[in-house]
Amino acid sequence: MPAEKLLLLGVNHKTTPLAVRERIALSGGYEQPLATVKGLPGVKECYLLSTCNRVELLLVMEPDSGVEERVVEFLFSGRVAIAEADQYLYRHYGRAAVQHLFKVAASLDSMVVGEAQILGQLKEAYRHAARNGTTGPLLNKLLHKAFSVAKRVRTETAIGSSAVSISYAAVQLAKKIFGHLRGRRVLLIGAGEMAELAAEHLVGQGVDEVVVANRTLARAVALARRFSGRAVSMEELVAQLQHVDIVISSTGSPDLVLRRDEVKSVMRRRMNSPLFFIDIAVPRDLDPELITLDNVYLYDIDDLTSVVEINKSERDREAVKAGRIVEEETLKFMNWYGGVAVTPTIQALKRKLDDIASQELERTLAKMPGLGEAERQQLARMTDAMVAKILHDPLMYLKSESCAGRDRSDAKITLVREVFGLGSDDHEA
C-alpha cells in the first residue's frame, strides 16, 4: 500500500494511573528516544511529547510494517507488561490522531482544562523533534497547524480565562478582595507543595514579597530563596501578620496554628487593612472563627473547591465552543492531507508515462535515420498526445476524490499505483 499512516499513541492522566506513568516517563530528555523511534524500520517521521500528565508519540509510518508493536515495546521497554500496557494505551489513526493532537494543543485534554502551559510544552517538544530531524513535511505541517488551532481556541473562546484549579481560585478570591495584587505580601505557613503552587500563582500576579514560616527552618529558607523572599520561624508568626496581606497555611500540625484572638490583636495594629487567609491543611490550621472578624477573610480547601465549581460550569460552555473549532480544523487538515497524498501519485504516474514515451521515441527514431526535423517533431508531438490522453482518465479518477474522505482516496491511490506498477519509491517525490 502506498499511503503512509498517521498514528498517535500514548498514555495520559485519564487512562493511566500515576504509578504506571512514572515508569514510562522519559527522564533522559527527548534526543535519545526520538533517535531510537526514528531508527525503527517503517517509521518515516516521529514526534514525542512527554509531560507529567502524558506521554504521546506521533508517527508517520509505513502501513503493515509491524512498527506499531515495536514502538509500543519501546515505550514500555519491559517495565510494564505489554498485555497490561494495552489497557492504558490509546491509539488514534489518521483523522482521530489529528483531532487528538489539536485537542491536546488547545488544552481540552489537560487535567486543568484551559491551562496555557501545554502549548509551551508542545512547542518545546516540537523544537526537539525538528532539531533532530525526526519530523518531515507531514508532521511539520500538522504541528504548526496544531499551534494555530490552539491560538484560535484561545482567542475565540474564554476557555483560558477561568482556568480551574485550587491555586487559581485562591488568586481569584484574592483579587476580589484586594483588587490587584501588586505590592501585596504573602506569608506561607508550612512549606508544602500546594502552598508553593499557590504562592507561585500569586507571584505571577504581581505579589511583592513571599515570607515563609516553617517548623524546619532549612526548608523555609530553601523555599523562600525560590521566591527571593525571606524565612521566619513559627514563633514569629503573629508578629509577621502585621506586615502581610495574604496567608496560606498548609502545615501538618494537628492543632490550630492561629487563633481568633491572636489575629484580632493584630488587626488593630494593621489599621484594619484586610487579611486574606487560605487554609489548605487537613486537619485545619486556622481557627474557623477568624471569619467573624471584620476585614478578615478565611477560606479552607472546600471553599476554594466551590469557587472551582463555579469556574467549571462557565468553562464547560466554552469547551463546547472550543470543541467545535477543533472539529472544524481537523476537517480542514484532513482535506489538505487527502490532497497531498494524491499529488505524488499523479506526479509519479505522469513521470512514468513520460519516461516510457521518450524511451520508445528515442528507440524508434534511432531506427529511422532518414527522417527530417519536421517529421521527428511530428512523432514527438504524437507520443505526447498519446500520453496525455492515456493519463486523462486515471487523473480524473484520482482527482475526483480529493474532497472525499481519506479512506476512499487511499483505496483509489492504491488501485492506480498497483495497476500502473508505481513503486513506493516514487511516493515521496
Place this chain on the structure above:
Amino acid sequence: MEDFTLLFFRVTLVTAFLAAAAYMVHFVAQGKQVRTIARVLMILSGVLQSGYIVLGFAIAGHTPLTSQHDAVVFFAWSTSIAYLSFRWRYSVKNFGTPVSLMIFLLLLVASFSHKSFAPLPPALQSVWLPIHGGVSLVAYGFLTLAFCGSLMYLLLERELKSKRFGYFFARFPSLGALDQLNHHCLLAGFAFLTVGIVTGSLWARQAWGTYWQWDPKETWSLITWCVYLVQLHQRLTVGWRGKKAAAMSVLGFIGVLFTLWGVTYLLGGVHSYAR
C-alpha cells in the same frame, strides 16, 4: 417656552432611563457592546441634564434651585457629574449600573413636581443662592456615589463572608476598589458639604443677621455632617474601613435624603421648597 422646557425634560428623563436600562442589560449579560452603548447614553444623559439646567437659568435669570423639581434635577445632575468625573480617572467594574439607576430615579421623582416659573422671592435673590445651593447639591452627588459603592460593598462582602459565591461575585468590582471609591467619594462629598454649610451660614448672617438659627434643615444637615465626620475621623485614625465604613455611608445617605425631603415635607422651615 413652557412646552419646550417640558419636552426637554422628558427627553432627558427618557435618556436617563435608557442609560439605566442599558447598564442593567450589561450587568446581567456582561456584553461589551451594550456597555459601550450604556456609556454613551450616560454621557448623553449628563449633557442633556446640563442643558436643561442652563435652559432653566436662561428662562428664570437665576440658577434653578428653588423648587422641589429644580433641586432634584440639580441633585441628579451633580450625581452624573460626580460619576463622570470619577469615571474619567479610574473605572470601577459595573459601577455605572447602580449610579445610572439612581440618576434615573431622581429624575423620575423630579418629574412628579412641576417646574416653577414663579419669580424668585426677594430673600433668595442673592449671589449666595447658586453658591450655597449648588455646592450642597454637588456634595449630595458625591455622597450618592459613596452610597451606591457602599451598598455594593455590603452585598459583596456578605457573599464573600458566607462563602456562597453567587451572582454578585462575578459581577461586582473588588472590595478593595469599592472601599477606595467610597473613601474618595466621601472625602469629596464631605468637603463640598462643609463648604455648603459654611456658605449657608454666611448667607444667613447676611440675610437674617444670624449665622445659625436652628432651622430644621440646618439641624439635619448638621446631623448628617456629623455622621460623615465621625466616619472620616475613624477611618483616618483607627482605620475604620470596609463594612463599618460602608454601613456609615448608608446611614449618612439616609440623613441626606431626610434633609432633602423629610425636612421639606415633615418639618417645614425657611428651606422648604415652593411646591
